[in-house]
Amino acid sequence: MLRDSVGAIELRDVRRLFRTTTGTLRRHAKEIVALDGLSLEVGEGELFGILGPNGAGKTTTIKVLTTLLIPTSGTASVLGLDVVRDAKEVRRKIGFVFGGERGLYYRLSGRDNLRYFAELYAVPPREIPPRVEELLELVGLRDRGDERVEGYSRGMKQRLHLARTLLHRPRVLFLDEPTIGLDPIGARELRRIVSQLHEGGATIVLTTHYLFEADELCDRIAVIDKGRVVALGTPDDLKANVSDLSVVELEVFGIDASTVERLRALEFVDSVVVEQRELRQVLRIQTRIAERAVAPLIAAVAAGQVGRVAVREATLEDAYVRLVGRVE
Amino acid sequence: MTAALRLARQSAWVNFQEVAVNGFLLFAVVWQPLFVGVTTMYMLRHRADFDPMYVVVGTALSGIWSTLLFAGSGAISHERWTGTLELLAASPASFFVVIGGKLAGTTIFSLGSLVLAFGIGTVLFGYPVKIAEPGWLAVSLLLAVVALWATGMFFAPLAILWRTVGRFLLVLEYPVFALSGFLFPVLLLPNWIVPITNLLPPYWAAVAMHGAASGDLDLSGLLRAWFFLLLTGGVLLVIASRLFVEVLTRARRAGTLALS
Incomplete structure (x- = not known):
C-alpha cells in the first residue's frame, strides 16, 4: 500500500x-x-x-x-x-x-x-x-x-x-x-x-x-x-518486462556444461538457468515461443536424459534473471 | 537519574552478567591474584619488616589491573565479535557512555580480587586485618578504581585504532605491575624510571592504597597521590573520549564495524 x-x-x-x-x-x-x-x-x-x-x-x-x-x-x-x-x-x-x-x-x-x-x-x-x-x-x-x-x-x-x-x-x-x-x-x-x-x-x-x-x-x-x-x-x-516470455522447465539427468551452452545458443532461447537438485538438474529456459519450444529443446538435450517437462508463465524470478543475467 | 547515567548503569549490569561467567576474566580476578598473593606471602613473610597488608593491597591491585587491562583492550573488539558493535554504533546512545558503563561493570567484578586478597591474608595465612586509615583507604580505593577504569577506557579505542598497539597492550600486564610498585617498592628500580612511573595511574593507585593501609603517608601525602590519580586518569579519559569518536568515524569510512 x-x-x-x-x-x-x-x-x-x-x-x-x-x-x-x-x-x-x-x-x-x-x-x-x-x-x-x-x-x-x-x-x-x-x-x-x-x-x-x-x-x-x-x-x-x-x-x-x-x-x-x-x-x-x-x-x-x-x-x-x-x-x-x-x-x-x-x-x-x-x-x-x-x-x-x-x-x-x-x-x-x-x-x-x-x-x-x-x-x-x-x-x-x-x-x-x-x-x-x-x-x-x-x-x-x-x-x-x-x-x-x-x-x-x-x-x-x-x-x-x-x-x-x-x-x-x-x-x-x-x-x-x-x-x-x-x-x-x-x-x-x-x-x-x-x-x-x-x-x-x-x-x-x-x-x-x-x-x-x-x-x-x-x-x-x-x-x-x-x-x-x-x-x-x-x-x-x-x-x-517478461510478459512476452514463457518458461520451459526440463528435469534432466547428468547433462554437461556444453549441452547447456548449446541450449543457450538456440535462436528462440532467451536464457537458461540450471538448478542442481541432488542427482537431477532442473533447467529453466526462458523462451518467446512457449510450447513450440519443447520438442526442439528435448532434441537438443537428448531425449533419454529428460524427465519431467513443464511450461509456465514467467514470474518475478524470471524477470530478475533477465535483468541481472545470472543467478547465484 | 539522567538518561546517560541510567544507560551507563544498565550497560554495567549487562556486562557484569557477561563477565561473571567469562573464564578468562575469572582467571584474572581469582586465580592470578591467588597465585600472586600466596607466592608473595611465602617469599616475604620471614622478613623482619614484613607487612601483610602490603601484600594484600598489592595482590588486589594486581587483579584489578589485569582485569581492566584485558577487558579494556578487548572492550570494543568483543562487541564486534558478538555482532553487537553495529547495533551500538547505529543507536542514538553515546558509544563512550555505553562502553564506559560496560567497563564499569567489569571494574566492579574486578573488586573480587580485593575480597580474595583479604581472604588470602586473613584466612589462608591467619594475619589480622590491620588498616591504619580505613576511611582514607576507602577513598584511595574509590579513586584508584576510577583511575584504573579510565586507563581501561583509554585502551579500548587504542586497541581498535592501531591493532598492533592493541596486541602489545596485552604484554603490558607485568611491566606496569612492576613499574607501579604493587608488590615491590619502586625505589628498588633505577632512578631514571621514576618519571615514567609517575605518569601511570596504577602507580598513584598503589601509592595511595599502600599509604592509607600502612599509615606511611600523612594526609598531605595522600592528597598529593589522590590529585595525581585523578590527573593521570582524567588525562587518559579526555584522550579516550576523542579516540572513541575517531573509532566510529574511521569505522564508518572504512566499513569495519562488522566482522564480515
Whole structure:
C-alpha cells in the first residue's frame, strides 16, 4: 500500500568504494566499487524491496542509510535528514535488522536484551516494561522471554531482533535479508509481522534473495546490480518486462556444461538457468515461443536424459534473471 | 537519574552478567591474584619488616589491573565479535557512555580480587586485618578504581585504532605491575624510571592504597597521590573520549564495524 509520494528515503548519486589489499609479500591496494552512483527514492509508508545478486550493493545501501557507512560521494537522507550530517537524529527515527543470528547478548534473556536496547534508544523508563511485553507478544516470544537467548532457535533470534528494532517506534525500518536461514514456517511468521507493520504505516526497506517474498510483500522493487539500479517498479511492472516470455522447465539427468551452452545458443532461447537438485538438474529456459519450444529443446538435450517437462508463465524470478543475467 | 547515567548503569549490569561467567576474566580476578598473593606471602613473610597488608593491597591491585587491562583492550573488539558493535554504533546512545558503563561493570567484578586478597591474608595465612586509615583507604580505593577504569577506557579505542598497539597492550600486564610498585617498592628500580612511573595511574593507585593501609603517608601525602590519580586518569579519559569518536568515524569510512 503506497501511502503518498513524500520521500522518506532519498539516495542521490551515491558512490561507495572499499579499499582492500591483495598479495602477501608485495601488497597492492585495490578499490572495489560497491555503489556506483546509486539513486533511489522511497515514499513514506512504502514497503520497498531491493533485489540483486551477491555483491550487488544491497547491504551497502542499507548500511549507508542506517548511518553505519559514510558514502564516498553523493548524498543520502532519511526523513529529510542527511545520514552523514544528522546521523544521530536519523538513528532515533530508524530501526534495522540484519539477517543472521548475531547481534544479541546471548547470556541475557530475551526480555533483558529488549530492556537494554530500549535504554540504548532512550525509551522512557516507565514505558519500557509494557513496550517489551507488547513486542514479545507481537513476535510470539512472551512465554520464552525469560530464557537465555543462547537457547533460542534461529527463528526466535530473528523475531527477537525484529522486536528489538521496534522498541522506539521507528518511522523507517530497514530489514536486510530478515528471513535468511529460517525454516518455511518461521519465515512465513516473520513475513506476517512485516506485513502487519506495513499496514500500521511504517516505511520499510527490505532486501531479500527470495523473489516470491519480494513479490508478496513489496509495493515497489529496485533491482540493483554492480551498485546501480537496473530496474525499478512494482512487482507487476517488473513481471511485465517478461510478459512476452514463457518458461520451459526440463528435469534432466547428468547433462554437461556444453549441452547447456548449446541450449543457450538456440535462436528462440532467451536464457537458461540450471538448478542442481541432488542427482537431477532442473533447467529453466526462458523462451518467446512457449510450447513450440519443447520438442526442439528435448532434441537438443537428448531425449533419454529428460524427465519431467513443464511450461509456465514467467514470474518475478524470471524477470530478475533477465535483468541481472545470472543467478547465484 | 539522567538518561546517560541510567544507560551507563544498565550497560554495567549487562556486562557484569557477561563477565561473571567469562573464564578468562575469572582467571584474572581469582586465580592470578591467588597465585600472586600466596607466592608473595611465602617469599616475604620471614622478613623482619614484613607487612601483610602490603601484600594484600598489592595482590588486589594486581587483579584489578589485569582485569581492566584485558577487558579494556578487548572492550570494543568483543562487541564486534558478538555482532553487537553495529547495533551500538547505529543507536542514538553515546558509544563512550555505553562502553564506559560496560567497563564499569567489569571494574566492579574486578573488586573480587580485593575480597580474595583479604581472604588470602586473613584466612589462608591467619594475619589480622590491620588498616591504619580505613576511611582514607576507602577513598584511595574509590579513586584508584576510577583511575584504573579510565586507563581501561583509554585502551579500548587504542586497541581498535592501531591493532598492533592493541596486541602489545596485552604484554603490558607485568611491566606496569612492576613499574607501579604493587608488590615491590619502586625505589628498588633505577632512578631514571621514576618519571615514567609517575605518569601511570596504577602507580598513584598503589601509592595511595599502600599509604592509607600502612599509615606511611600523612594526609598531605595522600592528597598529593589522590590529585595525581585523578590527573593521570582524567588525562587518559579526555584522550579516550576523542579516540572513541575517531573509532566510529574511521569505522564508518572504512566499513569495519562488522566482522564480515
